[in-house]
Amino acid sequence: MGGKTKLENGVSELYLSYGGLITPLGDTVTENFENMRSGKSGVQKVSESGFNKEDWPLGKITSLTSENRYTEILEKICDALIENVGNEVLSNERTLIIISSTKADITALPSDTFTSTRAILKKKLNPAHAPLIISNACISGVMAINTAADYIIADKYDTVITIGIDGLSDFIVYGFQSLFALSDQSSKPFDKNRTGISIGEAAGAIVVSNKKPENGAFCVNYLGGSSSNDANHISGPSRTGEGLFRSINKTAERSNIDIQDIDFISAHGTGTLYNDEMESIAFDRLNLNSVPVNSLKGYFGHTLGAAGIIEVISTMLMMEHGLLLKSPGFEEQGTTKKINVLSENLEKEIQLALKTASGFGGGNASLILKKSL
Amino acid sequence: MKILVSCKISDQGVYLNGEIQQKYAKETDNWKKDIYSKLELDYPKFYKMDALAKMAFIGFELMESVCSFEHFEDNDVSLLFANRNSSYDTDLRFIESYTEKGSPGPSLFVYTLPNILTGELAIRKKWFGENIFFIQENFDAEFFIDQINFYFRKGSKACLCGWVDSANDKEECFLFVVENTEGEITPEELTKYYKQ
Numbered sequence: 001m002g003g004k005t006k007l008e009n010g011v012s013e014l015y016l017s018y019g020g021l022i023t024p025l026g027d028t029v030t031e032n033f034e035n036m037r038s039g040k041s042g043v044q045k046v047s048e049s050g051f052n053k054e055d056w057p058l059g060k061i062t063s064l065t066s067e068n069r070y071t072e073i074l075e076k077i078c079d080a081l082i083e084n085v086g087n088e089v090l091s092n093e094r095t096l097i098i099i100s101s102t103k104a105d106i107t108a109l110p111s112d113t114f115t116s117t118r119a120i121l122k123k124k125l126n127p128a129h130a131p132l133i134i135s136n137a138c139i140s141g142v143m144a145i146n147t148a149a150d151y152i153i154a155d156k157y158d159t160v161i162t163i164g165i166d167g168l169s170d171f172i173v174y175g176f177q178s179l180f181a182l183s184d185q186s187s188k189p190f191d192k193n194r195t196g197i198s199i200g201e202a203a204g205a206i207v208v209s210n211k212k213p214e215n216g217a218f219c220v221n222y223l224g225g226s227s228s229n230d231a232n233h234i235s236g237p238s239r240t241g242e243g244l245f246r247s248i249n250k251t252a253e254r255s256n257i258d259i260q261d262i263d264f265i266s267a268h269g270t271g272t273l274y275n276d277e278m279e280s281i282a283f284d285r286l287n288l289n290s291v292p293v294n295s296l297k298g299y300f301g302h303t304l305g306a307a308g309i310i311e312v313i314s315t316m317l318m319m320e321h322g323l324l325l326k327s328p329g330f331e332e333q334g335t336t337k338k339i340n341v342l343s344e345n346l347e348k349e350i351q352l353a354l355k356t357a358s359g360f361g362g363g364n365a366s367l368i369l370k371k372s373l
Numbered sequence: 374m375k376i377l378v379s380c381k382i383s384d385q386g387v388y389l390n391g392e393i394q395q396k397y398a399k400e401t402d403n404w405k406k407d408i409y410s411k412l413e414l415d416y417p418k419f420y421k422m423d424a425l426a427k428m429a430f431i432g433f434e435l436m437e438s439v440c441s442f443e444h445f446e447d448n449d450v451s452l453l454f455a456n457r458n459s460s461y462d463t464d465l466r467f468i469e470s471y472t473e474k475g476s477p478g479p480s481l482f483v484y485t486l487p488n489i490l491t492g493e494l495a496i497r498k499k500w501f502g503e504n505i506f507f508i509q510e511n512f513d514a515e516f517f518i519d520q521i522n523f524y525f526r527k528g529s530k531a532c533l534c535g536w537v538d539s540a541n542d543k544e545e546c547f548l549f550v551v552e553n554t555e556g557e558i559t560p561e562e563l564t565k566y567y568k569q
């Protein structure tokens with residue numbers, strides 16, 4: 001098996017470790033994993049959440065107490081970072097923070113929607129540098145990790161904290177409702193009877209670093225990543241999976257691995273007819289049909305700018321525990337290209353994991369993780 | 374690296390490679406449509422775009438009117454964009470659609486993401502390269518140069534970069550293409566083009 005990274009500037013390895021995880025399934029990384037392992041879902045019907053007072057199933061964090069959901073989630077993930085990473089690293093001159101969010105505090109309109117994010121980070125984490133914000137639809141989270149790697153490889157920083165976050169809002173729910181993209185039951189990615197997305201809210205944080213965590217905490221190696229545009233449609237997935245196909249190829253090449261050595265795929269899997277079909281076509285074109293794959297959207301809902309980060313954290317948990325989590329809502333093959341979607345949890349050691357994401361604007365992104373020795 | 378071409382559209386007018394273009398003078402508030410007409414393009418999708426995507430499209434077409442990108446293959450060009458206000462104008466219009474106009478408008482909602490404009494450019498050129506969109510407080514030349522270096526290190530032959538912003542009747546459009554060749558670009562040089 002390959003896996004030797006082509007990293008430069010004396011940076012021979014890049015490591016990812018847990019920073020925090022706030023989702024409808026819990027406020028810690030461990031709590032989330034236990035709930036996923038036991039098959040719980042954070043997606044529940046929320047009364048009168050639709051534009052016409054429909055009760056849409058949503059991944060809503062029920063423990064939030066304040067009026068501003070986004071702000072509270074952001075404060076919680078900052079607290080988790082202080083606990084898990086510590087102030088010394090967070091405010092270090094050689095540390096950068098990257099935020100991944102599609103809408104940040106959309107309820108602040110007509111004031112600036114990203115101002116509060118900068119202010120809260122400054123107050124809570126006291127970083128040495130202004131945070132970088134990536135807003136690239138649903139691939140933002142994966143791109144934040146890829147960008148973190150860029151900065152460390154270029155020796156600009158030793159540590160980059162990536163935070164993916166989005167909160168529930170009428171804006172987002174009404175928007176996806178207007179596109180007829182919401183599912184009236186909890187979303188069923190890759191299933192024959194899937195009808196759409198369940199939107200969710202979450203925040204996740206990953207520490208990307210050129211060294212292993214000093215406290216001996218679990219970490220994985222980051223091997224490489226990339227993005228590719230479909231160059232096809234601004235809101236509809238490519239019918240050939242072209243952008244995703246190209247991104248996975250590019251990521252595998254940068255990671256110096258053989259695609260056939262991939263042990264597990266954490267797919268995007270939104271639960272819409274066309275997205276999941278597109279992903280199955282891309283995986284089929286890469287002969288990845290037999291590789292175990294899941295979508296985690298059935299646990300958390302589709303958390304947009306948070307999705308890439310929280311799904312990489314979940315992938316790391318699966319690598320740590322040697323347990324592949326089932327893809328909630330999947331019962332029967334529902335894509336024209338057959339892929340190996342996990343209908344039950346499966347004990348299996350993962351050496352190489354592929355994470356993919358696709359989103360509006362025709363964006364696709366991917367990255368490859370390797371179990372650390 | 375070398376700047377192949379740049380386009381700045383300011384209140385004063387259109388600058389290409391630092392030279393003001395009388396032909397594309399901004400004569401009305403409808404300047405995006407005016408310039409689109411003067412460019413004699415046949416691309417009906419333009420009319421469906423929001424203001425942000427229209428600006429990026431116009432800026433790109435103006436650059437292409439004086440510079441050929443045909444020697445780049447479809448994976449060669451990375452799109453690196455940033456702005457201050459994300460999709461501010463369209464966000465407000467989308468909210469208005471469901472608070473005042475009866476129901477949420479799907480065609481508006483799709484444009485409530487700033488990176489839709491990079492998608493529009495990728496579709497226009499059939500470019501499958503990398504795309505990324507950042508939200509920043511101000512145009513930061515050093516930041517762009519860092520990003521360009523990252524993407525060149527990863528194999529891009531060129532970067533199409535842009536700062537395209539629209540909020541509270543203030544519009545900014547600055548696009549430039551950098552090729553992966555010998556040479557340096559200084560932040561001062563880039564900032565000079567941006568400030569026109």
